[in-house]
Amino acid sequence: MPRDIVYFDLETQRTANDAGGWDRKCNMRMSIGVIFSTVTGRYQVFSEDRVNDLIDRLRRADLVVGFNVLNFDYHVLMGYTILDLVHELATADLMIDMEQRLGHRLGLDAVANATLGIQKTAAGLDAIRWWREGRVLEIAEYCCFDVKVTKLVHEHGCRHKELYFHDRFAQRQRIDIDWCHLDGV
Secondary structure (H helix, E strand, C coil), rough: CCCCEEEEEEEEECCCHCCCCCHHHHCEEEEEEEEECCCCCEEEEEEEHHHHHHHHHHCCCCCCEECCCHHHHHHHCCCCCCCCCHHHHCCCEEHHHHHHCCCCCHHHHHHHHHHHHCCCCCCCCHHHHHCCCHHHHHHHHHHHHHHHHHHHHHHHHHHEEEEEEEECCCCEEECCCCCCHCCCC
């Protein structure tokens, strides 16, 4: 049976400021969560009223792959559950791995642009504004695209064992990646 690798991202209803600071991510509330499963080959979109279904789905995955999920997305979800998702879920956090290698953080957009020539379609603050305006479909589309970009970056890193990013001088830099050890592929 093939391994179920689940790519995951979520958007929030509130900014960190609205929630009382970055140490209160659990109060930011999820607007939309999206997964892509390698077993089903499908995206699934979860609204806040289905957050427990999302958490259950993540728990059934053989591996969850995301970008900054350990320090952000899981903490938002932990506002809905008593589970310690950070320690319970088998996770490959691409941002944390690259940060450990480089000594500084990179955004998903910087890596996707330099490696694949694609850009994110919006930013997290846009999604919060859309939530306030009732534009939920736009949040879902944006979040689906972020999941797709995360999947493409992960697959490229596994296949080629390298990624690229632009440094602060706009120079394209290479980073060695060894993600096969993260997901058993």
